[in-house]
Amino acid sequence: MRPTKNAPAPSAAEHKAAILRDNRRVTSYDVALVAGVSQSAVSRCFKPGASVSKDTFKRVMEAASSLEYIPNAAARSLITRRSNMVAVIISNAANLFYPEALSELSKQLARRGKRVLLFTLNRESELDGVMNDVWQYQVDGVIAAATLSEAQVAEFERRRVPLVVFNRNLRGQAANTVACDQYEAGRALASRLAAAGHRVFGIIDGAQDNAVASERRRGVCERLAELMLPEPLIVRGNFDYTSGKLGLREIIARSNGRVPDAVICGTDVMAIGCLDCARHELGLNVPEQLSVAGFDAVEASEWLSYNLTTLRHPMQQMAAAAADLLHNLIDNPGGAAEKRMFAPHFIEGATARLAPLASVSLAA
Amino acid sequence: MRPTKNAPAPSAAEHKAAILRDNRRVTSYDVALVAGVSQSAVSRCFKPGASVSKDTFKRVMEAASSLEYIPNAAARSLITRRSNMVAVIISNAANLFYPEALSELSKQLARRGKRVLLFTLNRESELDGVMNDVWQYQVDGVIAAATLSEAQVAEFERRRVPLVVFNRNLRGQAANTVACDQYEAGRALASRLAAAGHRVFGIIDGAQDNAVASERRRGVCERLAELMLPEPLIVRGNFDYTSGKLGLREIIARSNGRVPDAVICGTDVMAIGCLDCARHELGLNVPEQLSVAGFDAVEASEWLSYNLTTLRHPMQQMAAAAADLLHNLIDNPGGAAEKRMFAPHFIEGATARLAPLASVSLAA
DNA sequence: TTGTAGGCGTTATCAG
DNA sequence: CTGATAACGCCTACAA
Numbered sequence: 225m226r227p228t229k230n231a232p233a234p235s236a237a238e239h240k241a242a243i244l245r246d247n248r249r250v251t252s253y254d255v256a257l258v259a260g261v262s263q264s265a266v267s268r269c270f271k272p273g274a275s276v277s278k279d280t281f282k283r284v285m286e287a288a289s290s291l292e293y294i295p296n297a298a299a300r301s302l303i304t305r306r307s308n309m310v311a312v313i314i315s316n317a318a319n320l321f322y323p324e325a326l327s328e329l330s331k332q333l334a335r336r337g338k339r340v341l342l343f344t345l346n347r348e349s350e351l352d353g354v355m356n357d358v359w360q361y362q363v364d365g366v367i368a369a370a371t372l373s374e375a376q377v378a379e380f381e382r383r384r385v386p387l388v389v390f391n392r393n394l395r396g397q398a399a400n401t402v403a404c405d406q407y408e409a410g411r412a413l414a415s416r417l418a419a420a421g422h423r424v425f426g427i428i429d430g431a432q433d434n435a436v437a438s439e440r441r442r443g444v445c446e447r448l449a450e451l452m453l454p455e456p457l458i459v460r461g462n463f464d465y466t467s468g469k470l471g472l473r474e475i476i477a478r479s480n481g482r483v484p485d486a487v488i489c490g491t492d493v494m495a496i497g498c499l500d501c502a503r504h505e506l507g508l509n510v511p512e513q514l515s516v517a518g519f520d521a522v523e524a525s526e527w528l529s530y531n532l533t534t535l536r537h538p539m540q541q542m543a544a545a546a547a548d549l550l551h552n553l554i555d556n557p558g559g560a561a562e563k564r565m566f567a568p569h570f571i572e573g574a575t576a577r578l579a580p581l582a583s584v585s586l587a588a
Numbered sequence: 589m590r591p592t593k594n595a596p597a598p599s600a601a602e603h604k605a606a607i608l609r610d611n612r613r614v615t616s617y618d619v620a621l622v623a624g625v626s627q628s629a630v631s632r633c634f635k636p637g638a639s640v641s642k643d644t645f646k647r648v649m650e651a652a653s654s655l656e657y658i659p660n661a662a663a664r665s666l667i668t669r670r671s672n673m674v675a676v677i678i679s680n681a682a683n684l685f686y687p688e689a690l691s692e693l694s695k696q697l698a699r700r701g702k703r704v705l706l707f708t709l710n711r712e713s714e715l716d717g718v719m720n721d722v723w724q725y726q727v728d729g730v731i732a733a734a735t736l737s738e739a740q741v742a743e744f745e746r747r748r749v750p751l752v753v754f755n756r757n758l759r760g761q762a763a764n765t766v767a768c769d770q771y772e773a774g775r776a777l778a779s780r781l782a783a784a785g786h787r788v789f790g791i792i793d794g795a796q797d798n799a800v801a802s803e804r805r806r807g808v809c810e811r812l813a814e815l816m817l818p819e820p821l822i823v824r825g826n827f828d829y830t831s832g833k834l835g836l837r838e839i840i841a842r843s844n845g846r847v848p849d850a851v852i853c854g855t856d857v858m859a860i861g862c863l864d865c866a867r868h869e870l871g872l873n874v875p876e877q878l879s880v881a882g883f884d885a886v887e888a889s890e891w892l893s894y895n896l897t898t899l900r901h902p903m904q905q906m907a908a909a910a911a912d913l914l915h916n917l918i919d920n921p922g923g924a925a926e927k928r929m930f931a932p933h934f935i936e937g938a939t940a941r942l943a944p945l946a947s948v949s950l951a952a
Numbered sequence: 953t954t955g956t957a958g959g960c961g962t963t964a965t966c967a968g
Numbered sequence: 969c970t971g972a973t974a975a976c977g978c979c980t981a982c983a984a
Contacts, residue, residue: 251961262971267963277969292746294723298662298671299961302976305613307662309705309725316691323687327680330708339725341673342704344694359658361673361703382656465891500892527829528864529893615977626955631979641953663977666960955984964975 234258236290243291250293259287270295301362310338310550311358313368315345317431317463318391321493321522325391328540329367332547338364345370348433352376359383365550368392371435372399386553390546392435398561400553402546406436406519409535409568410443413488413517416570418451421580422485422515425456428471428498430463430490437463437490440519444488457484461494468497469505476506483514486576492518492525492534499530499575515576525573533573538566598622600654607655614657623651634659665726674702674914675722677732679709681795681827682755685857685886689755692904693731696911702728709734712797716740723747729914732756735799736763750917754910756799762925764917766910770800770883773899773932774807777852777881780934782815785944786849786879789820792835792862794827794854801827801854804883808852821848825858832861833869840870847878850940856882856889856898863894863939879940889937897937902930 234242236258243250252266259266261280268274269284276284287293301307310333312326319326330340341363343354348370355376358366365386372389377399380387386400393403417425427444430437441458448456459474461467468489476483483506489495495518502508502516510516511533518525521536545564553559572578598606600622607614616630623630625644632638633648640648651657665671674697676690683690694704705727707718712734719740722730729750736753741763744751750764757767781789791808794801805822812820823838825831832853840847847870853859859882866872866880874880875897882889885900909928917923936942 249961253961263961264963264971264973265969267961268970271963275969280969294720296666296726296961297724298665298726299976300963301662302660302666302961302978303963305976312706316695319691320687323684323690326687326690326706327683327708330706331680331710334708339721340706342676342690342694342706344691344698346695356658357703360661362660362662465887496891504892523829524888527860528868613977617977627977628955628957628979629953631977632954635979639953644953660977663960664979666962666977667979669960953984956982958980958982960978962976965973967972968970 236287240291249296250291252293252295254291255284255287255293258291259283305362307362307364308338309341309361309363311341311343311361311363311366313343313345313351313354313358313366313370315348315370318369319344321463321491321520322539324539325369325543328543329547332544333551336547336551338551355379359385364554367546367550371433372397384557386550386557388546388550388553391542393439393563393565400549400561401563401565402542402549403563404537404542404566404568406439406568407443409519409537410440410445410488411447412443412568412570413519413535414444414447414451416578417486417488417515417517417576418448418453419580420515420576420578422577423453424479424482424484424486425453426472426475426479426484426487427456427458428461428468428475428487428489428494429458430461430494432460434463434490440490456488461490463491463494465493465497465500468494468499469501470497472498472501472506483508486515486517489516489518492520492522492532494518495532495534495575496524496530499532510575511577517573517576519568521569521571525571531574532571533576533578534571535568536571537568542566600651604655613660614655616657616659618655619648619651619657622655623647669726671726671728672702673705673725673727675705675707675725675727675730677707677709677715677718677722677730677734678754679712679734682733683708685827685855685884686901686903688903689733689907692907693911696908697915700911700915702915719743723749728918731910731914735797736761748921750914750921752910752914752917755906757803757927757929764913764925765927765929766906766913767927768901768906768930768932770803770932771807773883773901774804774809774852775811776807776932776934777883777899778808778811778815780942781850781852781879781881781940782812782817783944784879784940784942786941787817788843788846788848788850789817790836790839790843790848790851791820791822792825792832792839792851792853792858793822794825794858796824798827798854804854820852825854827855827858829857829861829864832858832863833865834861836862836865836870847872850879850881853880853882856884856886856896858882859896859898859939860888860894863896874939875941881937881940883932885933885935889935895938896935897940897942898935899932900935901932906930 253263255266256263268276367388369390389399389401459471461471499516508514517533521534525532617627619630620627731752733754753763753765823835825835863880872878881897885898889896
């Protein structure tokens with residue numbers, strides 16, 4: 225089906241009819257035929273900054289638009305080794321809690337000419353299976369909001385696929401990273417609450433295998449230990465509202481009915497559940513009788529009904545940083561791993577008592 | 589770089605080293621060379637249901653795994669005309685409000701062997717530009733959560749790219765559709781509230797060009813008109829919490845300080861903003877002094893602090909239906925357009941008075 | 953069952 | 969600036 229040298233250039237319309245009849249796709253050869261130039265000339269016209277004469281360019285573009293020709297990215301990527309696709313690996317849970325992460329990543333990457341190929345995980349343990357899929361698609365790079373093993377990171381290196389680990393700090397691993405220091409966030413929150421005189425703490429932890437929540441818990445616990453405060457009672461949650469509600473009930477039940485001074489929840493959504501349970505089910509005054517705090521500063525945490533004490537996780541900045549970092553890695557592979565860490569920002573809110581009790585300050 | 593016929597089969601290890609040195613990718617030729625078979629034999633081993641002998645299969649798989657060979661999807665798609673990618677076009681706003689849509693679409697499509705290539709819109713008017721990108725990637729189909737013009741739908745047909753319009757009912761257009769009847773939802777809500785004796789309505793509408801919100805508004809308004817109730821006061825919102833708060837203030841201000849009987853908000857998030865404003869800023873009792881209702885039944889609408897009167901939008905079922913419909917269209921193109929419409933489900937909640945006032949019922 | 957050979961649609965190289 | 973020609977990595981008749 226290559227254009228015959230000696231045949232006259234057909235009109236765009238009749239050539240298009242022929243293509244339709246043969247059930248073919250419109251290719252650069254078709255455009256070349258109609259425009260009366262070589263196929264390579266067509267190719268050059270679609271490459272920014274290539275050297276083509278004004279006249280050729282015009283004829284090619286006319287032919288292309290009348291045939292509705294669009295270059296085939298699969299064919300292009302075969303030879304350029306650039307697919308202009310970036311894989312984003314994220315758990316469904318994370319996407320539900322931080323939809324702005326994916327939105328922002330997509331927006332930032334699109335700005336850099338890359339599209340997001342989405343790989344969602346039901347559990348992080350599915351990561352291995354998903355990685356095998358990722359390789360097939362010849363993505364230019366990967367942003368993974370998941371906890372990778374050393375072996376997994378090593379495979380990225382072997383395959384020379386640029387990787388940015390997002391929202392996870394892989395301890396001791398030399399992987400490019402954009403994250404927020406969750407451990408410090410935990411410590412900061414514990415410090416503030418302890419300074420206000422809270423002594424008996426409960427923690428509603430995240431799901432079992434989640435690294436973000438466990439870093440936060442670790443930060444809280446280590447800081448409390450440093451301050452010689454009693455060990456907090458930890459119950460497991462699974463990030464959702466209901467587990468926040470149930471978590472508070474469990475903490476109280478396991479404390480023989482005593483309400484702790486403060487409950488720290490692994491995420492805002494659980495904190496909101498905890499708060500609603502305290503106020504609406506148990507009739508507790510927050511923060512007078514119980515302080516409740518979370519992490520993330522999701523939108524709902526600012527709503528008037530909650531006004532939650534929490535730590536902001538600068539998701540949008542992080543997404544922008546990840547897109548930027550990955551983009552650099554793609555253009556400029558190799559080099560030492562870069563870690564861009566963001567500091568969490570404390571939001572006072574109104575669900576935790578942050579000043580020492582009057583009786584305590586009188587002692588000064 | 590094709591394997592030389594007469595050369596002895598190299599060991600996997602040394603061949604791999606050679607590949608690494610040349611900075612090439614591992615191809616099926618490499619596997620063939622190590623396994624001592626032809627390239628086509630390798631190809632067949634990776635095609636389910638092809639005819640290969642047990643022995644060949646084993647040798648190929650061994651060679652493949654020791655070389656860490658993975659087929660190149662771009663090359664495959666070039667010849668099979670299947671990329672196993674599906675484009676999902678969704679506005680950032682929609683993704684932020686209904687993250688479960690994208691999560692569920694991704695999950696359902698993955699189950700069918702397709703991956704989501706994500707195209708996010710900042711405004712629906714960007715659709716045209718994005719479509720041009722979509723064509724390049726040779727996706728097998730498109731799920732578009734956007735309002736398409738007739739010309740745009742026509743282009744899908746011309747290019748023979750299967751299209752499912754998601755969460756939009758394109759009136760009078762023969763496009764495959766999965767949606768929830770927003771107009772009916774509006775009517776249903778208006779009916780319930782009117783039956784309970786509400787007479788003075790305010791509406792906080794969605795953003796200007798949004799079809800979902802305007803269908804809802806149309807449903808409400810037409811039903812109120814049928815019931816001979818006064819025309820509602822409509823103010824514009826932009827879907828977020830703040831615009832719900834401001835919307836209520838604007839309604840009251842434009843009513844010379846009078847609070848309406850009920851405010852219907854285009855989405856739950858705005859309804860929550862409206863509710864918080866009513867309770868916490870204006871000190872109104874809801875639903876005694878004011879009824880507030882929304883649409884969607886997002887997660888937060890169920891939280892104890894809100895317990896919103898709303899209409900459930902079965903997002904997950906819709907996503908599953910869209911994935912299913914698109915998958916069928918890909919395997920089986922052509923045919924009449926199919927519309928799968930879902931009925932909204934009324935959620936009573938506690939923010940709207942749904943029974944007639946006692947004094948009114950006495951009149952009977 | 954296996955190998956040969958041609959093609960998918962593009963970009964890159966290199967003479968003219 | 970332009971046009972041949974050779975890749976890119978794989979699939980698929982077709983012949984053996």
